[in-house]
Amino acid sequence: MSASLKKGISALKEQVDSTVASFFSSCVHCGMCAEACLFYTETGDPERTPINKTEPLRRIWFSEYTLVGRLLKMLGLAKAVDEQLLSDWETLVYDSCTLCGRCSMVCPVGIDITDMIRKTREGMAAAGHAPNGLISATQRAVTIGSPMGVKLPALQAQIGHIEKDTGMTIPLDVEGAEYMLLLSSMEIMNFPEFIEAVAKIFKHAGVSWTISSEAFEATNSGIQIGVSDIAAELVQRTVDAAEKLKVKTVISPECGHAYMAIRWDGPNLIGKPFNFKVRHILEVLDEFRKDGRLKLSGKEVQKLTYHDPCQIARRGGVIEEPRNLINMFADDFVEMPDTGKMNWCCGAGGGVSSNERADEIRLQVFQRKKDQLDAIHVDGIISACSNCRIHLEDGLEEYHMDMPVLSLTETIAEQLEEN
Numbered sequence: 044m045s046a047s048l049k050k051g052i053s054a055l056k057e058q059v060d061s062t063v064a065s066f067f068s069s070c071v072h073c074g075m076c077a078e079a080c081l082f083y084t085e086t087g088d089p090e091r092t093p094i095n096k097t098e099p100l101r102r103i104w105f106s107e108y109t110l111v112g113r114l115l116k117m118l119g120l121a122k123a124v125d126e127q128l129l130s131d132w133e134t135l136v137y138d139s140c141t142l143c144g145r146c147s148m149v150c151p152v153g154i155d156i157t158d159m160i161r162k163t164r165e166g167m168a169a170a171g172h173a174p175n176g177l178i179s180a181t182q183r184a185v186t187i188g189s190p191m192g193v194k195l196p197a198l199q200a201q202i203g204h205i206e207k208d209t210g211m212t213i214p215l216d217v218e219g220a221e222y223m224l225l226l227s228s229m230e231i232m233n234f235p236e237f238i239e240a241v242a243k244i245f246k247h248a249g250v251s252w253t254i255s256s257e258a259f260e261a262t263n264s265g266i267q268i269g270v271s272d273i274a275a276e277l278v279q280r281t282v283d284a285a286e287k288l289k290v291k292t293v294i295s296p297e298c299g300h301a302y303m304a305i306r307w308d309g310p311n312l313i314g315k316p317f318n319f320k321v322r323h324i325l326e327v328l329d330e331f332r333k334d335g336r337l338k339l340s341g342k343e344v345q346k347l348t349y350h351d352p353c354q355i356a357r358r359g360g361v362i363e364e365p366r367n368l369i370n371m372f373a374d375d376f377v378e379m380p381d382t383g384k385m386n387w388c389c390g391a392g393g394g395v396s397s398n399e400r401a402d403e404i405r406l407q408v409f410q411r412k413k414d415q416l417d418a419i420h421v422d423g424i425i426s427a428c429s430n431c432r433i434h435l436e437d438g439l440e441e442y443h444m445d446m447p448v449l450s451l452t453e454t455i456a457e458q459l460e461e462n
């Protein structure tokens with residue numbers, strides 16, 4: 044047995060706790076999770092059902108932690124976890140799952156299948172069976188601080204452009220600021236308008252904020268690839284920066300999994316509570332709305348809808364806030380079928396967009412989003428995750444659909460009343 048396979052098996056064994064054991068023992072093989080997963084509904088491939096994606100973990104649980112499994116193993120009759128299995132499952136576990144959480148919502152016995160797939164990724168990554176794109180992104184996140192290799196000078200250059208164009212100051216390393224904003228590399232490089240939008244809104248609301256030059260990256264590749272130690276290290280960098288600057292609230296930007304990573308997984312990963320709050324940018328903007336600090340002018344007359352990023356809505360619970368905000372400016376807002384906590388994933392989360400091998404399938408499963416959009420005939424789609432935004436644009440182009448994809452934060456900045 045190779046050293047990497049040994050490492051993978053040992054990592055899978057470490058994931059088996061009483062929760063995992065009870066989940067595997069209670070699966071009644073009803074198939075309901077299959078119908079909740081766009082990688083199954085849009086391909087019809089039985090291999091891509093959610094519970095099947097956990098097979099490497101299930102085999103370890105069965106052969107190591109059940110009486111029958113152990114007897115079969117002693118007799119050489121148990122199905123082993125070997126290189127072939129891990130190699131065969133790599134495309135299922137990484138290319139055909141966005142960790143969107145929809146399957147976990149429908150399981151009649153309450154199995155959190157998404158978490159089990161994430162645990163399966165821990166073993167796959169340890170055994171070296173993770174996609175190259177995700178491995179490189181994770182390496183860059185550890186060594187450079189950003190999965191896209193974005194360094195501080197690149198952020199400073201974007202800040203410089205915004206300051207020159209707008210006359211506003213983008214605060215860097217301001218100790219004692221109320222809010223510390225995180226940014227995804229994708230926002231810095233592809234959507235710097237987001238930084239400008241936050242600056243405009245926060246100036247309008249009259250609150251103090253800052254970006255840390257030491258920990259500005261929001262994305263957490265450790266979560267996506269399935270290496271908890273790396274995920275914890277990346278969370279700790281944010282915690283250290285927030286404590287150093289003594290901020291009250293850390294803001295997760297328009298990025299889905301970054302919010303899950305820092306808000307819900309973060310304290311568990313580093314093993315202690317934070318001494319600051321974590322909020323998604325939409326939660327902060329909705330607090331401004333409630334406090335009367337957000338005054339919008341004009342009305343958006345286009346017919347608009349909202350795509351709920353899975354990690355923000357289903358896994359993160361931020362569902363009402365975007366709707367409260369959109370209703371401040373949209374005259375004609377319509378919901379897609381299956382929205383809010385049961386929205387369908389765009390198809391690119393959970394590291395799928397960093398994995399070139401998955402390009403074809405992520406566009407194939409976009410058919411589900413197309414069907415949702417075809418049902419409501421809108422002029423534009425708003426979202427709050429730059430990864431969703433890029434994939435929505437790709438998917439709309441692939442299916443010859445012509446409509447703008449808007450950032451909610453940027454749209455609000457455009458609608459602000461002059462102070």
Ligand code: SF4
Nearest residue numbers: 080140141143144146
């Ligand atoms: S988490 Fe989402 S993409 Fe992954 S198996 Fe479940 S429903 Fe499918």
Ligand code: SF4
Nearest residue numbers: 070071073074076150
């Ligand atoms: S929905 Fe739950 S019980 Fe049914 S097959 Fe999937 S994991 Fe098993």
